[in-house]
Amino acid sequence: MLAAVSGWHDPHYKKTSIASLTASLNDGKAHLLLACSGSVATIKLPNIIQAFSKYPSSQLSIRVVLTPSATQFLAGQSKEQPTVSALSSLPNVDAVDADEWKAPWVRGGGILHIELRRWADLLVIAPLSANTLAKITGGFADSLLTSVVRAWDPWGEQDAAAGSSTATSTADKPDTTAQTSAAATQEEVEGASRARRPKKRRIIVAPAMNTAMWRHPITAKQLRVLEEEWGVQKPAVSSTEAGDESAAAPQSQETTAQSSADEGDGWFEVLRPQRKVLACGDAGDGAMVEWPQIVAVVEDRLGLEA
Helix, strand or coil, rough: CHHHHCCCCCHHHHHHHHHHHHHCCCCCCEEEEECCCHHHHHHHHHHHHHHHHHHHCCCCEEEEEECCHHHHHHHECCCEEEHHHHHHHHCCCEEEECCCCCCCCCCCCCCCCHHHHHHHHEEEEEEECCCEEEEEEEEHCCCCHHHHHHCCCCCCCHHHHHHHHHHHHHHCCHHHHHHHHHHHHHHHHHHHHHCCCCCCCCEEECCCCCHHCCCHHHHHHHHHHHHHHCCCCCCCCCCCCCCCCCCCCCCHHHHHHHHHHHHCCEEEEEECCEEEECCCEEEEEEEEEHHHHHHHHHHHHHHHCC
């Protein structure tokens, strides 16, 4: 399954290369990094992607990241479970990645999880499995997805510092033309970054697991890390929960920038699961929140308007 999205066999490899990813950092689009971990709710991924088809490709770019376990739910078993390679043909999907190392790394080459972090305006993990929840709160970085999460930079401070270092290094050279060029380039990058990222870059997670897993004491501890230690101070209430259709309406750039400042230093937002009959036959809480609600939250956080 992973061979379908490896650098050696993926027909879309040129499109998904790190070079093309880096080149699109400041393309003026909203960048959604949409990830799935090992849960049957992964079959809702095509629905979520299709819901964003109302936005033109000039406005929204989607990259999909799958854990190895998530790929097991997308193997062409049914119409609602297309193959992993078929995801690349869905609207606004510019790449599907499941493996950190599509090709052997060489000195000077980019690192995929770092470039994805720089690229993304928002990371959504839907579904978030019990296993990946444990890895994230435990600090593991043993897959492409967990590496992106571990390297996440909510305010872009690390990337800004790296950009400044590069500009300084270039300016140290005696060539004044290089100095002028480096300064101009840095101003362009910083300007584009400010224009494209007026607010904090969040990670939104939608847990999905068996009821017994959800009610396990360790899950409660892990959720406290995401919601209380790393979470935004004022998680937005969904339109479904609030009974207010305007709750998920896109806000102005000024409003979102101010709300980010009011949220404190946290960057995680948890969309808690719902109660229903699960795929295993058990009835209880643990099912991923309905996918239209996830779409509405993403639209709000990215400020998307059709």
